[in-house]
Amino acid sequence: xxxxxxxxxxxxxxxxxxxxxxxxxxxxxxxxxxxxxxxxxxxxxxxxxxxxxxxxxxxxxxxxxxxxxxxxxxxxxxxxxxxxxxxxxxxxxxxxxxxxxxxxxxxxxxxxxxxxxxxxxxxxxxxxxxxxxxxxxxxxxxxxxxxxxxxxxxxxxxxxxxxxxxxxxxxxxxxxxxxxxxxxxxxxxxxxxxxxxxxxxxxxxxxxxxxxxxxxxxxxxxxxxxxxxxxxxxxxxxxxxxxxxxxxxxxxxxxxxxxxxxxxxxxxxxxxxxxxxxxxxxxxxxxxxxxxxxxxxxxxxxxxxxxxxxxxxxxxxxxxxxxxxxxxxxxxxxxxxxxxxxxxxxxxxxxxxxxxxxxxxxxxxxxxxxxxxxxxxxxxxxxxxxxxxxxxxxxxxxxxxxxxxxxxxxxxxxxxx
Amino acid sequence: xxxxxxxxxxxxxxxxxxxxxxxxxxxxxxxxxxxxxxxxxxxxxxxxxxxxxxxxxxxxxxxxxxxxxxxxxxxxxxxxxxxxxxxxxxxxxxxxxxxxxxxxxxxxxxxxxxxxxxxxxxxxxxxxxxxxxxxxxxxxxxxxxxxxxxxxxxxxxxxxxxxxxxxxxxxxxxxxxxxxxxxxxxxxxxxxxxxxxxxxxxxxxxxxxxxxxxxxxxxxxxxxxxxxxxxxxxxxxxxxxxxxxxxxxxxxxxxxxxxxxxxxxxxxxxxxxxxxxxxxxxxxxxxxxxxxxxxxxxxxxxxxxxxxxxxxxxxxxxxxxxxxxxxxxxxxxxxxxxxxxxxxxxxxxxxxxxxxxxxxxxxxxxxxxxxxxxxxxxxxxxxxxxxxxxxxxxxxxxxxxxxxxxxxxxxxxxxxxxxxxxxxxxxxxxxxxxxxx
Numbered sequence: 001x002x003x004x005x006x007x008x009x010x011x012x013x014x015x016x017x018x019x020x021x022x023x024x025x026x027x028x029x030x031x032x033x034x035x036x037x038x039x040x041x042x043x044x045x046x047x048x049x050x051x052x053x054x055x056x057x058x059x060x061x062x063x064x065x066x067x068x069x070x071x072x073x074x075x076x077x078x079x080x081x082x083x084x085x086x087x088x089x090x091x092x093x094x095x096x097x098x099x100x101x102x103x104x105x106x107x108x109x110x111x112x113x114x115x116x117x118x119x120x121x122x123x124x125x126x127x128x129x130x131x132x133x134x135x136x137x138x139x140x141x142x143x144x145x146x147x148x149x150x151x152x153x154x155x156x157x158x159x160x161x162x163x164x165x166x167x168x169x170x171x172x173x174x175x176x177x178x179x180x181x182x183x184x185x186x187x188x189x190x191x192x193x194x195x196x197x198x199x200x201x202x203x204x205x206x207x208x209x210x211x212x213x214x215x216x217x218x219x220x221x222x223x224x225x226x227x228x229x230x231x232x233x234x235x236x237x238x239x240x241x242x243x244x245x246x247x248x249x250x251x252x253x254x255x256x257x258x259x260x261x262x263x264x265x266x267x268x269x270x271x272x273x274x275x276x277x278x279x280x281x282x283x284x285x286x287x288x289x290x291x292x293x294x295x296x297x298x299x300x301x302x303x304x305x306x307x308x309x310x311x312x313x314x315x316x317x318x319x320x321x322x323x324x325x326x327x328x329x330x331x332x333x334x335x336x337x338x339x340x341x342x343x344x345x346x347x348x349x350x351x352x353x354x355x356x357x358x359x360x361x362x363x364x365x366x367x368x369x370x371x372x373x374x375x376x377x378x379x380x381x382x383x384x385x386x387x388x389x390x391x392x393x394x395x396x397x398x399x400x401x402x403x404x405x406x407x408x409x410x411x412x413x414x415x416x417x
Numbered sequence: 418x419x420x421x422x423x424x425x426x427x428x429x430x431x432x433x434x435x436x437x438x439x440x441x442x443x444x445x446x447x448x449x450x451x452x453x454x455x456x457x458x459x460x461x462x463x464x465x466x467x468x469x470x471x472x473x474x475x476x477x478x479x480x481x482x483x484x485x486x487x488x489x490x491x492x493x494x495x496x497x498x499x500x501x502x503x504x505x506x507x508x509x510x511x512x513x514x515x516x517x518x519x520x521x522x523x524x525x526x527x528x529x530x531x532x533x534x535x536x537x538x539x540x541x542x543x544x545x546x547x548x549x550x551x552x553x554x555x556x557x558x559x560x561x562x563x564x565x566x567x568x569x570x571x572x573x574x575x576x577x578x579x580x581x582x583x584x585x586x587x588x589x590x591x592x593x594x595x596x597x598x599x600x601x602x603x604x605x606x607x608x609x610x611x612x613x614x615x616x617x618x619x620x621x622x623x624x625x626x627x628x629x630x631x632x633x634x635x636x637x638x639x640x641x642x643x644x645x646x647x648x649x650x651x652x653x654x655x656x657x658x659x660x661x662x663x664x665x666x667x668x669x670x671x672x673x674x675x676x677x678x679x680x681x682x683x684x685x686x687x688x689x690x691x692x693x694x695x696x697x698x699x700x701x702x703x704x705x706x707x708x709x710x711x712x713x714x715x716x717x718x719x720x721x722x723x724x725x726x727x728x729x730x731x732x733x734x735x736x737x738x739x740x741x742x743x744x745x746x747x748x749x750x751x752x753x754x755x756x757x758x759x760x761x762x763x764x765x766x767x768x769x770x771x772x773x774x775x776x777x778x779x780x781x782x783x784x785x786x787x788x789x790x791x792x793x794x795x796x797x798x799x800x801x802x803x804x805x806x807x808x809x810x811x812x813x814x815x816x817x818x819x820x821x822x823x824x825x826x827x828x829x830x831x832x833x834x835x836x837x838x839x840x841x842x843x844x845x846x847x848x849x850x851x852x853x854x
Binding site: 002039041042043044071103104107112117119120122123124125126127128129130131132135136138139140141142143144145146147148149150151152153154155156157158159160162163164165166168169170172173175176177178179180181182183184185186187190193197200201203204206221222225226228229275276277278279280281282283284285295299406407408 | 458459460461462463464482483484485512515519523527528534535537538539541542545547548549550551552553554555556558559561562563565566569571574575581583584587588592593594595596597598599600601604607610611614617618620635636637639640641643644645700701702703704705706707708716719837838839840841
């Protein structure tokens with residue numbers, strides 16, 4: 001990388017609360033996974049790390065004053081919460097007051113899935129569009145003449161807010177970010193990919209500061225139905241499978257020079273990043289073996305100029321999907337040795353649930369926090385890898401990994417400044 | 418160390434006009450309109466009834482690696498990718514050829530997948546009975562869920578979240594790095610922006626980049642109509658009228674366009690044919706509003722100025738502008754101001770500016786790269802394509818929009834604009850390449 005890139009702050013909202021509450025829960029080994037309530041009742045698996053963000057709090061965050069509930073999907077709301085928290089944590093209380101020169105060089109990169117509608121409204125539209133004559137024969141076909149009748153309960157913003165770029169669009173307004181903005185889509189690794197690509201682009205000089213991370217409303221009805229349809233969710237409490245959770249998480253990535261000029265504290269320096277695709281066994285079946293992830297890890301170690309033994313913290317994905325977890329464990333064992341070379345393993349899945357495109361960034365935030373406060377949280381619920389004990393420990397070099405069942409992985413290396 | 422030059426060595430397209438880049442430009446330079454009344458469903462009850470559809474067969478394999486490619490989005494993307502790879506003379510590397518794979522990338526933009534809530538129609542009938550006359554405000558979701566959990570339609574929702582286009586192209590192209598960018602109507606150009614920097618920084622030598630979009634659906638058409646973004650003019654021949662005083666909204670279109678971008682030295686070393694060069698790229702965000710562009714055109718102008726600066730070129734070097742030109746009242750007025758700001762009033766007035774959306778509508782995520790193809794052809798043929806249906810001058814739109822007929826002019830560089838909802842703006846400056854003609 002041509003310019004030194006550092007991380008100067010973070011922000012998040014998970015089922016445990018904001019980033020401070022999330023850190024506290026993780027350090028205590030306390031899970032935010034709990035029974036579904038309200039609109040989630042009746043959805044599989046019946047429990048998860050669902051987040052409840054009071055809108056008043058969202059509007060009280062920096063840049064949040066003009067947010068409107070009617071334009072926010074669950075994805076966008078979590079993104080705004082994370083970005084607002086990050087702005088607050090780095091002391092940008094009123095981003096609109098920033099000089100043009102600062103705003104022009106600030107960007108936002110977020111990982112997400114395609115924005116998804118409130119199923120209730122759109123299913124009601126689907127229902128009303130049905131042809132009444134066909135229905136008498138138990139067939140569903142669409143009566144095009146009734147489409148506009150179904151639109152009666154919808155507004156333009158019900159569609160606008162589904163555009164894939166809305167998490168970034170909202171947060172650029174919130175953060176007064178006039179530089180590059182992007183929403184990376186499609187796989188749960190997209191959040192860490194957004195951070196890594198942001199680091200690359202800051203290094204390349206395309207921006208001075210990018211707020212980057214991911215948004216993942218894992219307890220969204222549509223996602224739960226999809227995951228349920230291919231058996232990803234546990235059938236009962238205690239069974240194996242992916243426990244859904246909600247999160248928005250981001251870090252503030254900036255050039256070392258810019259951070260120093262504004263007097264910011266750089267917690268970590270980005271020393272390597274790579275994302276890698278290799279065809280999975282099936283569309284959502286994950287890699288057949290650990291070799292792609294081994295290659296990914298070795299590329300990042302090589303970029304950082306580290307030997308495996310130099311790493312003292314590994315932020316793992318640990319999605320809960322048995323095959324994906326096995327591939328991850330095998331890759332770590334092959335690259336770092338069976339005892340991980342003495343590195344601490346950071347896993348937050350049992351604390352937050354699997355938080356889709358936010359998951360990798362929550363893990364990265366944990367690594368950066370460990371560098372800042374010298375505390376390695378416990379990793380409850382692990383069976384296949386040695387868990388960290390939850391102790392005070394100096395974390396100097398960390399690798400954080402995000403892997404997705406669609407054959408995609410991302411890994412970032414950071415070093416304490 | 419000098420900066421790597423980025424050249425175009427392959428292209429592929431599936432557009433309403435044609436699935437061939439030369440034929441696409443033939444039609445566009447003839448002023449042929451590909452907009453017609455929608456055929457994929459009966460639009461007669463919708464506020465907007467016209468669109469630019471792909472009405473010919475688009476053949477593609479049913480699977481690419483493990484990914485199904487039967488949906489409209491996937492077929493378009495795969496077809497355009499195969500054409501671009503063939504045009505570039507590139508093949509899929511062997512699975513264990515990590516050396517080649519590590520130097521290739523896919524940078525794609527996609528819209529909403531082909532599946533919509535309609536997949537759940539039968540379940541709504543079983544859960545809630547016969548369709549009512551008006552939508553029920555509080556449907557019984559518990560009744561729906563108990564059925565939906567065993568409904569194969571749940572699997573179809575996967576396409577909403579992840580249409581697998583980028584992973585499938587990753588398999589075809591044999592790329593280590595894949596990414597899907599979303600910045601609304603600027604997405605395709607945004608992918609190109611990222612692709613340029615991926616090569617320039619040395620992270621890859623060859624990138625397959627572009628966009629695909631199939632938004633002509635029963636939910637997206639009325640949805641955009643509710644936003645007052647679409648034309649309500651029912652006459653397909655005259656509905657798209659960018660910069661004209663009587664414009665009233667954009668025309669939805671579908672398709673896919675992909676470019677193979679390559680480091681110049683890499684391309685020359687393998688003897689590739691070079692179609693043109695990406696001279697510079699610029700990006701800027703309004704940070705202002707979700708739907709309306711800044712009336713001052715600041716973000717748009719910043720993107721254009723960024724592209725020129727990145728190329729080391731001045732405004733007087735720009736010989737043609739392919740405008741975003743959506744045919745909406747707000748965009749076209751703001752873009753006119755922005756072009757004048759970026760190029761300077763005098764240069765802007767003597768530079769041909771056209772919107773080819775007047776002929777093939779707005780391909781949303783595929784718009785930017787489709788229009789980049791038009792620019793490369795304009796350079797190759799020294800022809801500025803027209804803005805058709807330009808009859809009544811709007812005082813807010815006072816540039817030379819190449820009205821109604823193509824014009825033979827020397828085109829050495831072309832500036833391509835793409836601006837998206839959410840205030841995301843990308844401009845690309847393209848040029849010819851010595852020996853490419």
